Amino acid sequence: MRTSKFLACLAFLLSSVVAVGQSRLAEEADDAFKKGFYYNAIELYKKAYTVEKKASTKAELIFKVGEAYRALGDPAQCEVWYEKANRAQYPDPVTYLYIGDALKEQGKYAEAIAAYNKYKEKKPNDMRADAGISACEVAQQWVDDPSRYRVDPEVLLNTPNYDFSPAFSDKRNEDVVFTSTRSGATGTNTDQILGESFSDLFASSRDRLGKWSEPVKLPPSVNTESNEGSPIFDSKRRVMYFTRCPVAKKEVHGCDIWMSKKVGTNYAEPVMLALKPDQAKGDTSVITVGHPAVGPDDDYLVFASNMKGAGARGGKDLWMVQLDKEGMPLGKPVNLGNEINTPKDEMFPFVRHDGSLYFASNGHAGMGGMDIFKADATGERQWAGVENMKSPVNSSMDDFGIIFDGEE
Template sequence: MKRISTICCIVAVVIVAMAVTACGTDRHLKKAEKYLAIGEYYDAATEFKKAYQSTSTKEREKRGQRALKMARCYAKINQTQSAMGGYRNAIRYKQAELDDQLAYARLLLKNGEYKSAAKEFQAVKDSLQALGEWYREPTPNLPSVANEGFTPLGGAAATSVAALKTPVALKGREASRKLTDRALLTENGLISAQKAPEWKEQGSRYTVKRMDIFNSRRADYSPMLFGDDFDRLYFTSTRNDAMGDELSGITGTKPADIFVSEKDDKGKWSRPEAVQGGLNTEYDEGACSFSADGREMYLTVCQTDPSYPRYAQIMKSNRSDASWSKPSEVKISNDTLSGYAHPAISPDGQWLYFCSDMPGGKGGLDIWRIRLTTGGLGGVENLGDPINTPGDEMFPAFRPNGDFYFSSNGHPGMGGLDIFIATIDPKTRRYVLEHPGYPLNSQGDDFGMTFEGPYNRGYFCSNRGDGRGSDHIYSFENPEIVQAIKGWVYEMDGYELTAAEVHLVGDDGTNETLSVRSDGSFTYVVTPGVNYVMLATCKGFLNHKEELCVEQAEESEEYVLQFPLASITAPVLIDNIFYDFDKATLRPESTQALDELVNLLNENPNVTIELSAHCDYK
């Protein structure tokens, strides 16, 4: 009887324990689903993990479902190892869908497991072909800035995306058929897994170096050089000095703030400090870009709310002396269910580029642009092919010469986000893409380019080699010969003219209007063998012209030109004009003075003068 009582007691304890476990599992699941609904992926992943661990191994279907949700959340916040573990369990318990198998293959690629990634991509490809979902019927292209135009750029340091995008086996009619979105990502992933080891071995002319002066033990990313001498570096960081005490439910870290480091006369960078003014808050601020005159900052802000999801917004802050104002929203669209992030201003200051998941894109995050006008914002345009893919394209950036940089995980690459360079072919007016290779790109996420003036050097960020997936800032340099004009526009008393413009014309057809910086300077990259004429203008001042003949150089060279402008109200003095005695013919020394007057009139066609002469009377 005693033994029976003991057995009954044990059974009762087991039943109670099972009930408690079941209640705990349900509680974790409810929390996880709540966090997931408002986009707090870190908290959701944590609760899904607890639910998975408390689920019996005999309940294979439930364990697989919870592992899958955990994996998807970890993938959202770049915790690659945890996401891979979740996907492996979901696949093992036969709960993963084909999209999940594709996501797992892309994570293997990002982790540098190229052979395993190739195997998974091939399995997805076989499944899609068996389902008849490899090709789709041709559909009209999205309205775009420049449609498809893959042309090899050449050079040992570059890999043409053209040679990688189209499967070699396609012939005839099949070559004109477009792949489905999943098929395109699968094919590009398979190409990446096969080619990435070769790219890493081949290398390039780029050199990169981790910049510990800027980095912390947390995430540091999206660097942006600023200042007339590029002596300030703004970047985003979740370091301990960031505002706010609570950890983000989205990332599990502190919300990000914008920090700045300054370079002294000896070229040494200072310890980064949070930007002063009303810019930083307890929410996430980051990924900033500046207007051409440096008076406006565009940035990404992500506010949170415990009751409903909030999406990233682009905001604008104004500079007053050394501080930045509280930012205000840049209203790109009335769509409140899409995010807008990673602003970049075009070199001419006329366009705001950004990334978004708004409807009408090619899938994932796309890069868009909107015109900036004096009256507000123009219409939104999707960059289309070949920039955007069914994957994610983000972090647009410009080199001052107009080359467009962005990061993508949809094109063939080395894994994660890779940096790509887009230039417009002058003949076809279509984008041409270049993959700059290793070590600028790696198996991790590489993004956020910023340049030191016209030179192919500057900073970017990457999470390569970081087990926690945190981003860090790196320097880069690709040695090349750059010939540039450094001009200064100022009034005769020496004060800079910030409202001045410089009209530049070259005998190769170049016709540009350049704005000057806050110190009256401007920079322009010139082409060897071209003759340039520059005319500096400013309201209330006479124009000033300079000419430059650019010869071929064996090393980088900077041509310094001065443009002193005289006030239009100041008298213009010329040498006396003399005639021969008792004659109306000019003396030779007088022609130079008159030539100067003619030049003045040619440079200032709107100026009217009165010319009179005083003669002896007989």
């Protein structure tokens, strides 16, 4: 009898420990997700799922894995996990909407329309399904009748890692600086958001035959153990602006725009631009400021930020600030307004020689993920007439970080 009671007591204690472990894993996963550490959140949700016994909680954890993959921008895994959530009888039919979005981002437009229609059956008053169906129909038309552009990969610059946001760093457009998470990036830690190395800025030069040299890292004055990316140069190619996102274990700190002046073939110690509200007073909020673009006359800067303020639409908006002769901000940033910004994300701006604005958005009607859009200059530092660049510049996946070689 004593043995039976002991075993029963032991079993109770063990089950309590397991329950506490399950709860702690799920709480840690939720905390990681809230902080934007999606890669970590996915691993924790999966661990919590494997030890969870309650069917409804398991279904919720499956759904949350899908949510983390959606935030991470992995549509194939989104589709897998939202389908799993349906099979686990997750009660919210929003899974069908998100499956439609995931299929659209993979270019599976007919299948996406079928998923949106399933969602419409369950939520007939939600207009997001109709918007998704319309976007799929238009995207298929653009694929069938592409624009005059041709898209070719730069195989000498690309790796299996993330390589993006190039900028010409010389007047002849033969030298380029770009962002990469490739092997050899500064630091040994793993980005808790992407599960990759932290990004650095790399440089490469093009010879007379158009062949790019082996990319090399920019010096330690620019690259740190933080994420550096999205460079842009002024018209004289003497000043570089870029984004830096500091590293802090289990903490989130917003990104900032930094400026570094060329000194011969090297770069001076960067200076941070005070663009966030109350930044001069030592604000340590998680406001993100990044993706700089310089006007043709070097007198203003367009950038992306999630900061609040007059005209902010939600998500990340495009903002503009005037620059002084030293390339530093003058006055407060101004939101570019409803013609450009949506309740979702507008990022990665680029201003051409004629003042036209190019940017990436997942809020304007597009082909899947983020698409590249063009807005014509309608006055001094004003833009309108947002136009999708269509296929093949855009695809069902995320497209961003456009620049132009010359004025054609």
